[in-house]
Amino acid sequence: xxxxxxxxxxxxxxxxxxxxxxxxxxxxxxxxxxxxxxxxxxxxxxxxxxxxxxxxxxxxxxxxxxxxxxxxxxxxxxxxxxxxxxxxxxxxxxxxxxxxxxxxxxxxxxxxxxxxxxxxxxxxxxxxxxxxxxxxxxxxxxxxxxxxxxxxxxxxxxxxxxxxxxxxxxxxxxxxxxxxxxxxxxxxxxxxxxxxxxxxxxxxxxxxxxxxxxxxxxxxxxxxxxxxxxxxxxxxxxxxxxxxxxxxxxxxxxxxxxxxxxxxxxxxxxxxxxxxxxxxxxxxxxxxxxxxxxxxxxxxxxxxxxxxxxxxxxxxxxxxxxxxxxxxxxxxxxxxxxxxxxxxxxxxxxxxxxxxxxxxxxxxxxxxxxxxxxxxxxxxxxxxxxxxxxxxxxxxxxxxxxxxxxxxxxxxxxxxxxxxxxxxxxxxxxxxxxxxxxxxxxxxxxxxxxxxxxxxxxxxxxxxxxxxxxxxxxxxxxxxxxxxxxxxxxxxxxxxx
Numbered sequence: 001x002x003x004x005x006x007x008x009x010x011x012x013x014x015x016x017x018x019x020x021x022x023x024x025x026x027x028x029x030x031x032x033x034x035x036x037x038x039x040x041x042x043x044x045x046x047x048x049x050x051x052x053x054x055x056x057x058x059x060x061x062x063x064x065x066x067x068x069x070x071x072x073x074x075x076x077x078x079x080x081x082x083x084x085x086x087x088x089x090x091x092x093x094x095x096x097x098x099x100x101x102x103x104x105x106x107x108x109x110x111x112x113x114x115x116x117x118x119x120x121x122x123x124x125x126x127x128x129x130x131x132x133x134x135x136x137x138x139x140x141x142x143x144x145x146x147x148x149x150x151x152x153x154x155x156x157x158x159x160x161x162x163x164x165x166x167x168x169x170x171x172x173x174x175x176x177x178x179x180x181x182x183x184x185x186x187x188x189x190x191x192x193x194x195x196x197x198x199x200x201x202x203x204x205x206x207x208x209x210x211x212x213x214x215x216x217x218x219x220x221x222x223x224x225x226x227x228x229x230x231x232x233x234x235x236x237x238x239x240x241x242x243x244x245x246x247x248x249x250x251x252x253x254x255x256x257x258x259x260x261x262x263x264x265x266x267x268x269x270x271x272x273x274x275x276x277x278x279x280x281x282x283x284x285x286x287x288x289x290x291x292x293x294x295x296x297x298x299x300x301x302x303x304x305x306x307x308x309x310x311x312x313x314x315x316x317x318x319x320x321x322x323x324x325x326x327x328x329x330x331x332x333x334x335x336x337x338x339x340x341x342x343x344x345x346x347x348x349x350x351x352x353x354x355x356x357x358x359x360x361x362x363x364x365x366x367x368x369x370x371x372x373x374x375x376x377x378x379x380x381x382x383x384x385x386x387x388x389x390x391x392x393x394x395x396x397x398x399x400x401x402x403x404x405x406x407x408x409x410x411x412x413x414x415x416x417x418x419x420x421x422x423x424x425x426x427x428x429x430x431x432x433x434x435x436x437x438x439x440x441x442x443x444x445x446x447x448x449x450x451x452x453x454x455x456x457x458x459x460x461x462x463x464x465x466x467x468x469x470x471x472x473x474x475x476x477x478x479x480x481x482x483x484x485x486x487x488x489x490x491x492x493x494x495x496x497x
Contacts, residue, residue, distance in 0.1 A: 004069045007033040007159060007191050008054060013063030015049050015215075023049040024060070025215040033158075036185050036192045038202040041212035042238070047195045048163055050212070054193065055084050055161050067159070082159040083152040087167055091136045091147060097123070098132040101151045108155075122154035125187060127180065142173045149184070159191045166201070178204055199239050203227065211235050227280075232375055233443055233450075236278045243284070243346050245446045246374075247277040255371060258344060258446075262318045262364070266371040276372045281335070281349040283368035285312045288354065289321065289361045317363040322346065324358045338362065344446040376450075376462050380424075384417040384486070386410065392417060392486055396457040397435050399479060405486040416489045421464040423483035426453070426475040433476025437461070439469045453477065 008031040015024040023046045031037050039047040052058040054065060056077035065073045072080055083104075091100050101122055105115045123129050126146040136144060145165060152160055162181075166174045182205055185192050196202055202209050203223040211218045211226060211234075219231045230236035236244055247257035249269040255262050257277050269275055322340040333349045338360060340346070346362065354360055384394035388411040391398045409415060430436035440460070441452035451463040453475060461477065469475070 006030045009066040011064045013060045016061045022215050036207045038194045038206040039210045040202040045212040046215040051195050056080050083157040084161040085152050085165045087164040097134050104155045122150040126150040162194045241281050243279045245277045249273045249275045263366040264369040274374045278370040281347045284348045285363050286360050319363045324354045380419045382417040384415045386413045395459045400481040401484045416487045418485040421462050424463045425478040430476045433478050435477040439473040
């Protein structure tokens, strides 16, 4: 019988609070012995709750947590072979550095000589040798963090849990501590599970990254996989900068977007299937084109009669054109926004400066075009019911509809309601809408914004708009009667955005 390679196993864990909201929603995760795994996500995504469930400070509402193959779901923290380093270091201000680190060993009633030996070794690993007699309130933030880490590792845990331990430090100190943590992990050889909202930190430190949002795991992979091969729009948008566009997978290795066909390397998406296309800003090649020739070139021209300069890949690449709108120096590169004649805006990073007003050509290599399955299509779908007064009830409200839509349906009949993303109007004032809600997620798709609106009743609506909204804006929701499509529940239409 083979030995279980996983030191931590999280099986279908959910955590529901008293208000009925889920901090974790059917989360599963396996961590190998000695791995450095980072749980990454925005505030409120559930990452700290997951860490606290593994540590034992919170008990999962359902599911199982195993440590070394043993079920510890309801085991108290002090009986688990883990130690936690908190965001707030929780050091004892009345004790010196030595006694802070030795605190856990003294509780275990270990021999004084053993305590002295282990504390000195832990302080040496944390680069705090010589600070034994110092009061912790005389230390800098970085030094206090090292003491907290030494206190955790002195107990020789099999798993070290770190909950945003560097968030209180300044930028330079954070970078220095990241290097030290990576080196410490290599020295100790134990399992690290690290929680952060900092994408750069996660990519720098980790063997694997677990990306979470709204209590769910969105993707698990190596830092390279997470960055270069995002599996959904949330990961593509959250990790670094991205250009995300709606497209159609024509067939294997051929995708259409911007009204053009591009070679790519992805397969298995089917034929003529709606997809989302991701291109990183650093993967778009730029070169300046002659203004008059650029204006005369047909909009759907595939090949330029102007060769790009030597730094741009040669070959029969599909090319497109635009004008630089802005150019900002970012220290190691220039960041530009380029607008195409048909209204698509691209974020591009390049080592060369292209001043605003410059007409440019653009191309991307097939291996730098990332294809993702589309999570949302052209329509919102809701379960509804025809009312006696000739309306349709769905998402906790009654809506006026075109009477023709109700032909063939009886009052009380259950129906499917379909509303196009483009047909939902958002109002600045909540009272102007049939429903009210909040802008919950914003995704720019090149020539429009794709929004998730969460109603006050907890329903999600998807909206395509050219209007600019901010995350968290309160809105009124209006749907015109002609835009509410009523169908039997057996039918469903899927289409590209």
